[in-house]
Amino acid sequence: MGPESIQPPIVHFSTLDKILGIGRANSLWPMTFGLACCAIEMMATGASRFDLARFGAEVFRPSPRQCDVMIVAGTISKKMEPAIKTLYDQMPEPKWVIAMGNCAISGGPFVFDGNYCVIEGADKFLPVDIYIPGCPPRPEALIEGILELEEKITGSRRWPRVEPS
Amino acid sequence: MILSNVKNSMAALEPIAITDTDYAAKGFHLDVQVAPDQVVAAVEVLNKEAFTLEAVTGVDLLTIDKAAKKKPAKKTEEEGAEPPPPPEKKPEPQMEVVYDFSHWDTLCRVVIRARIPRDNPEIPTISGVFPGANWHERETHDFFGIKFIGHPDLKPLLLPEDADYHPLLKDFKV
Amino acid sequence: MEQQPVLDILYIAAFFLGGLGFAVGPFIIAHLLSAQGTRNIVHKTTQSIECGMDPIGPAWIRFGVVYYLYALMFLAFDVDVLFLFPVAVAYNNFTPGIRAFIEVLIFVGILSLAIVYAWKKGVFKWDRKVYNHQ
Numbered sequence: 001m002g003p004e005s006i007q008p009p010i011v012h013f014s015t016l017d018k019i020l021g022i023g024r025a026n027s028l029w030p031m032t033f034g035l036a037c038c039a040i041e042m043m044a045t046g047a048s049r050f051d052l053a054r055f056g057a058e059v060f061r062p063s064p065r066q067c068d069v070m071i072v073a074g075t076i077s078k079k080m081e082p083a084i085k086t087l088y089d090q091m092p093e094p095k096w097v098i099a100m101g102n103c104a105i106s107g108g109p110f111v112f113d114g115n116y117c118v119i120e121g122a123d124k125f126l127p128v129d130i131y132i133p134g135c136p137p138r139p140e141a142l143i144e145g146i147l148e149l150e151e152k153i154t155g156s157r158r159w160p161r162v163e164p165s
Numbered sequence: 166m167i168l169s170n171v172k173n174s175m176a177a178l179e180p181i182a183i184t185d186t187d188y189a190a191k192g193f194h195l196d197v198q199v200a201p202d203q204v205v206a207a208v209e210v211l212n213k214e215a216f217t218l219e220a221v222t223g224v225d226l227l228t229i230d231k232a233a234k235k236k237p238a239k240k241t242e243e244e245g246a247e248p249p250p251p252p253e254k255k256p257e258p259q260m261e262v263v264y265d266f267s268h269w270d271t272l273c274r275v276v277i278r279a280r281i282p283r284d285n286p287e288i289p290t291i292s293g294v295f296p297g298a299n300w301h302e303r304e305t306h307d308f309f310g311i312k313f314i315g316h317p318d319l320k321p322l323l324l325p326e327d328a329d330y331h332p333l334l335k336d337f338k339v
Numbered sequence: 340m341e342q343q344p345v346l347d348i349l350y351i352a353a354f355f356l357g358g359l360g361f362a363v364g365p366f367i368i369a370h371l372l373s374a375q376g377t378r379n380i381v382h383k384t385t386q387s388i389e390c391g392m393d394p395i396g397p398a399w400i401r402f403g404v405v406y407y408l409y410a411l412m413f414l415a416f417d418v419d420v421l422f423l424f425p426v427a428v429a430y431n432n433f434t435p436g437i438r439a440f441i442e443v444l445i446f447v448g449i450l451s452l453a454i455v456y457a458w459k460k461g462v463f464k465w466d467r468k469v470y471n472h473q
Binding site for chain 1: 370371372373374375376377378379380381382383384386388390391392
């Protein structure tokens with residue numbers, strides 16, 4: 001069921017890894033994987049008001065060979081599942097997956113006794129790194145998810161976490 | 166003009182019923198109830214008048230006896246009456262295939278309905294007249310199990326390719 | 340000096356190796372520093388991309404023969420340009436420059452008769468041909 005585990009490179013430099021990590025974190029190229037309503041929020045995040053370009057992530061590539069992160073935004077139906085698996089395979093390392101929205105996290109509102117076509121969560125077959133809850137999550141939530149992913153890659157956050165006062 | 170043309174041409178086919186409906190109430194101008202083998206001829210009438218196909222869908226009438234009893238009561242209450250149920254009052258449940266058509270230039274919307282037995286739902290395909298009906302009929306087959314005779318490729322459109330269940334039937338259980 | 344040719348060759352060899360290093364180096368660096376493979380679920384990494392679906396038909400399809408004609412014309416004039424490079428060196432010595440100019444003009448004119456021939460043959464007309472993709 002799960003994918004293979006990540007294979008380390010032949011030569012490993014820790015400082016170089018840190019530098020490459022900063023580079024990768026600041027230029028995460030997402031794949032246009034909007035399946036449903038969360039795609040609209042993803043598009044809004046890429047537009048001018050909630051600019052995703054400030055974080056280096058405005059370049060949504062349609063081809064999986066050129067992207068780092070797959071933002072699974074929307075409901076995953078059983079018919080779409082083989083396509084997602086193929087596209088995940090075709091992404092080169094290093095790659096990450098963000099599950100955006102309730103449908104991608106756990107099936108969302110489509111989990112009921114008679115469910116016949118929705119896969120209940122992207123993590124049923126993909127290794128998800130970041131979960132962004134919401135139905136749909138606001139663009140600020142998606143930006144927070146990208147920042148969390150950056151923290152996961154580099155180990156430090158770009159902006160401090162905002163605590164509710 | 167188009168409406169009267171359509172009505173005249175349809176009347177020539179002798180369908181089960183033609184009903185003028187109130188557009189403000191129902192959303193369409195004409196409701197034509199046909200037998201399953203008259204569907205292609207009725208659709209060709211509309212094709213000659215340059216109508217476009219909007220949708221093909223199915224209705225699962227599992228409890229037709231109740232529906233048949235309700236309809237005459239409703240007719241006296243409101244205008245834009247439901248079309249009368251087909252004359253052969255079989256107690257077996259039926260399915261109805263609904264075709265929606267509209268005309269782009271003048272506002273005219275027509276609905277064609279055909280009732281088929283639920284145990285063996287088969288109806289001739291209209292994809293020879295309207296090639297766009299190809300996918301609509303695939304979807305209707307997917308969700309109701311209605312077989313369209315003469316359809317080039319009746320494989321599932323929205324469900325997985327190996328699905329053998331029909332979810333929108335009223336007695337569907339996973 | 341006899342050392343001069345050897346020195347020259349050494350210079351050329353050094354630049355050649357440097358160029359080779361710039362060309363081959365990134366491959367070696369990437370091979371050493373990158374992950375050895377990508378994580379797979381259905382092992383379809385090497386499949387051609389068709390947005391997640393299986394590709395229909397091969398990528399080596401037949402395409403129009405008009406492209407071949409353009410390539411042919413390009414090749415002919417590429418050789419023409421190749422011949423024009425030594426002109427700058429060969430025609431350096433004549434004081435009446437107009438004579439050299441007319442000679443080069445005649446040379447180029449004879450070669451451009453090939454364009455006129457191709458033009459008359461309709462190479463530059465892009466006709467829309469209907470192909471049966473069956």
